[in-house]
Amino acid sequence: PLYERLPHAIGPSAGTVLDVLDLAQRVETEMTLRGTLMEAELRVVRPDGSVFDTANRPRDLVTWNQWVRRIGAPDLALPHLIFVADEWKQAMDGSDEAKQLVRVVSRLMRLGRKFGIRVWLIAQEPKKGADGTTTFPDDIMANAATRIAMAYAATPLVWQLVFNNQRSLNPNDRDPVGDLAMLKAPDGTVPRGRAMMVSPTAQATPFQGLFLDPGPDQDDLSSALSRFVDKAARQAKLSPGARLLSERGLPLRPPIKRIEIVLR
Numbered sequence: 630p631l632y633e634r635l636p637h638a639i640g641p642s643a644g645t646v647l648d649v650l651d652l653a654q655r656v657e658t659e660m661t662l663r664g665t666l667m668e669a670e671l672r673v674v675r676p677d678g679s680v681f682d683t684a685n686r687p688r689d690l691v692t693w694n695q696w697v698r699r700i701g702a703p704d705l706a707l708p709h710l711i712f713v714a715d716e717w718k719q720a721m722d723g724s725d726e727a728k729q730l731v732r733v734v735s736r737l738m739r740l741g742r743k744f745g746i747r748v749w750l751i752a753q754e755p756k757k758g759a760d761g762t763t764t765f766p767d768d769i770m771a772n773a774a775t776r777i778a779m780a781y782a783a784t785p786l787v788w789q790l791v792f793n794n795q796r797s798l799n800p801n802d803r804d805p806v807g808d809l810a811m812l813k814a815p816d817g818t819v820p821r822g823r824a825m826m827v828s829p830t831a832q833a834t835p836f837q838g839l840f841l842d843p844g845p846d847q848d849d850l851s852s853a854l855s856r857f858v859d860k861a862a863r864q865a866k867l868s869p870g871a872r873l874l875s876e877r878g879l880p881l882r883p884p885i886k887r888i889e890i891v892l893r
Contacts, residue, residue: 690745
């Protein structure tokens, strides 16, 4: 309920594996619609009735948004879409629904990037093992381009699971002992909210994350988070392009080879 007050949330928070699967499938539908839109031949009709076709049609979200603004149709811009699953480990319970969820989320991670879709999977204690105990299955790990681990979890097991460190001779493997030195502040302590990020385009990078501290005159951390969310909600200003394609009623059911855009 706390996050559902944010103006850019497009769906309710999910509390069960089935709910998470339903949200993931909604995002998958949006990804399919965006793919249909960007892969079709686009025919644009100007206000004076003249027509021009685009041979070099936009094929990714960034190019698409630049193009629709350039032709004078900013309302056709598409928002970035983030699918966030906290306590991801709880969804990996070995059920058929969990296995289907892995397939859908893996597809979002593999194909959704160019359509502006990002997936964030979060777990406090990643595990490995037989069915029901694997937090991040191979299909997920293969498509997890950027990985983050918090400093408080800098143990050999967590570093192996998050950064795929098999303690081999590969120089790209993360070593929790060496990383801990990078995570420390100048005074030798590890600040709360400190983390390590590894991505395909950058080496391991320590960074300081946002840590909400309610302070001595406040009640608890959840109230600090509530105030943070309320402030963000009041300040948010959404553009006309913040709606999803699935909300616009456009006839984009595949297969479609040609789409006409009429400028007014």
